[in-house]
Amino acid sequence: MPNMLYDLIIIGGGPAGITAGIYTARQRLKTLLITKDFGGQIAKKAVPIENYPGFKEISGLDLIQKFEKHLKKFETDIETDSVIKIEKINKNFIVTSENKKQFKARAVIIASGADPRPLKVPGEKEFIGKGVSYCVTCDAPFFSNKTVAVIGGGNAGFETAIALSRWAKKIYILEAGLEVKADLENQEMAKETGKVEIITNSVLKKIQGDKFVNSIIYEDRKTREEKELKVEGVFVEIGLQPSTAFAKDLVEFNKRGEIKVDFETFQTKTPGLFAAGDVNTGKFKQIITACSEGAKAALAAYEYLKKQNGN
Amino acid sequence: MIKVFSTPTCPYCHVLKQFLKENNIEFEDIDVSKDEKAREEMIKKSGQFGVPVIEIDGEIVIGFDKEKISELLNINE
Numbered sequence: 001m002p003n004m005l006y007d008l009i010i011i012g013g014g015p016a017g018i019t020a021g022i023y024t025a026r027q028r029l030k031t032l033l034i035t036k037d038f039g040g041q042i043a044k045k046a047v048p049i050e051n052y053p054g055f056k057e058i059s060g061l062d063l064i065q066k067f068e069k070h071l072k073k074f075e076t077d078i079e080t081d082s083v084i085k086i087e088k089i090n091k092n093f094i095v096t097s098e099n100k101k102q103f104k105a106r107a108v109i110i111a112s113g114a115d116p117r118p119l120k121v122p123g124e125k126e127f128i129g130k131g132v133s134y135c136v137t138c139d140a141p142f143f144s145n146k147t148v149a150v151i152g153g154g155n156a157g158f159e160t161a162i163a164l165s166r167w168a169k170k171i172y173i174l175e176a177g178l179e180v181k182a183d184l185e186n187q188e189m190a191k192e193t194g195k196v197e198i199i200t201n202s203v204l205k206k207i208q209g210d211k212f213v214n215s216i217i218y219e220d221r222k223t224r225e226e227k228e229l230k231v232e233g234v235f236v237e238i239g240l241q242p243s244t245a246f247a248k249d250l251v252e253f254n255k256r257g258e259i260k261v262d263f264e265t266f267q268t269k270t271p272g273l274f275a276a277g278d279v280n281t282g283k284f285k286q287i288i289t290a291c292s293e294g295a296k297a298a299l300a301a302y303e304y305l306k307k308q309n310g311n
Numbered sequence: 312m313i314k315v316f317s318t319p320t321c322p323y324c325h326v327l328k329q330f331l332k333e334n335n336i337e338f339e340d341i342d343v344s345k346d347e348k349a350r351e352e353m354i355k356k357s358g359q360f361g362v363p364v365i366e367i368d369g370e371i372v373i374g375f376d377k378e379k380i381s382e383l384l385n386i387n388e
Contacts, residue, residue: 037375043322061322080330080377099378129361129373138321141344142360212360233360 002094006032006105008301009095011083014040015287016277017111018067019294020301025074027302032077032103034095039064040113041240041278042287046136046156046163052287061137063287079103083112083246088270091308106308107272107301110247110259111294114240114278114285119151123207124236131213132234136160139233143168148233149216151204153180157237158190164235165193172229174218175200202227207234242279254281265300266293272308274301313338313384314366316353320344324363327375334386338365 008024010017013035024031042049045060052063072078081097086108088094095103116134118124124132133139144167150157153175161171173180173190178201180187190196199218205226206217215230242258244251250270252260259268259275263282266274276293278285315331315338317324331338343350343362357364357371365372367383381387 037322037326039322043325059320061320061325064322065325129359131360133361135321135323135361138318138323138363139361141318141350142354144347144350211358 002102002104004104005092006030006077006103007305008032008107008109008298009034009093009103009105010109010111011035011086011095012040012111012113012277012279013038013068014111014113014277015042015064015067015290016040016113016279016294016297017109018064018071019291020109020111020276020298021071021076021294022074023295023298024302025071025076027298029302029305032079032105033071034079034081034083034097034103036080036082038068040290044135044137046159049287086110086247086250086273088250088273091272093272107305108274109266109294109297109301110244110251110268110273110275110279111277111290111297112243112246112279113290114242116236117239117241119204119207119236119238121204121206123209123213124234127207127209127213127234130211131209131232132207132236134236136163136235140164140167143233145169146232147230148172148235149174149229149231150235150237152237152239153177153182153198153200154237154239155182155186156239157235158182158186160235160237161196162186162189162193164233165190165195168233169195171196172231173198174202174204176203176221177201240278240285244275244279247273247275251275256281258282264296265303266297267300267304272301272304312366312368314341315339316341316343316349316357316364316366317362318342318344321362323375327363327365327380330375330377330380334384336384336386 007029042060085096147170274297276297277290
């Protein structure tokens with residue numbers, strides 16, 4: 001059992017977690033931030049960010065590095081690790097990490113964000129790093145002059161295709177629905193590359209290859225026919241799933257696994273346990289909304305702790 | 312000799328390089344988005360189409376595998 005008692009533990013190093021950390025540091029709360037990396041989803045964003053005030057155009061990685069520097073101005077403890085369990089024992093929370101460390105705090109903010117949702121088709125796991133990628137900003141150069149498929153016709157899928165067009169010679173976008181869901185601006189930009197072909201009403205069935213990916217099989221939902229596409233890369237952009245399993249005994253989830261909160265305080269059903277950013281059921285998943293929720297959760301946690309002290 | 316195969320826009324590469332710097336480990340940073348030959352070399356050595364890949368005295372580690380890298384470099388935190 002750890003001896004050190006923190007006022008607050010923040011889980012996650014994306015916009016919500018970092019903002020919460022900045023706020024609690026300024027409230028002089030003894031805070032520990034646990035994260036496996038800084039950046040959350042925005043560090044991996046395929047195209048520059050153009051909707052965060054103060055920055056007309058900035059890459060996700062640059063913006064998050066500024067966030068990280070800002071947080072590190074304060075004396076917040078930072079632990080590079082992943083959380084696997086939270087328990088509440090009496091009035092305190094015990095947080096257990098993957099490296100089997102335990103930390104104790106009087107309140108916790110979960111801001112662990114979301115991970116790419118996997119396709120769950122045969123071949124996906126086997127070919128990770130061998131053609132299957134969830135991070136276009138990491139891996140695009142490896143597909144120089146190759147034909148690739150992007151699975152998912154939303155904004156993330158289109159932005160991935162646009163980023164790939166600098167390298168790949170041909171990009172298919174597979175969308176399961178009848179129509180793509182991306183903004184018109186993204187659709188136009190993809191068209192302008194002259195390299196993107198959109199296949200709607202198509203469901204990916206299988207990824208295959210030898211040492212590396214060499215083709216995919218998809219079902220044409222109209223004709224029920226299975227078709228093969230020769231591609232050397234598969235980029236998965238079918239949305240996100242929240243990273244919340246570690247909290248399952250203390251919170252309520254919706255059917256997507258997102259945490260239910262009170263949207264004024266961001267408190268979960270467990271007093272002293274808050275959830276901000278992509279992890280909760282909030283509809284709009286933006287950088288600025290994640291920051292806003294991180295700030296509100298931090299202030300609500302501060303009020304909660306003050307009440308606990310009896311003032 | 313330590314080589315890091317990376318791209319400038321890859322967040323995990325950034326985390327890996329920062330980790331090495333914090334532990335005063337010298338390394339050669341190879342930008343595979345600019346250097347096609349290095350890209351081929353990396354694919355051949357690692358069987359991977361993705362970064363980061365780190366080579367520590369001939370041993371290849373894929374991704375930011377902190378535990379494995381710490382072990383190979385004798386880093387105790």
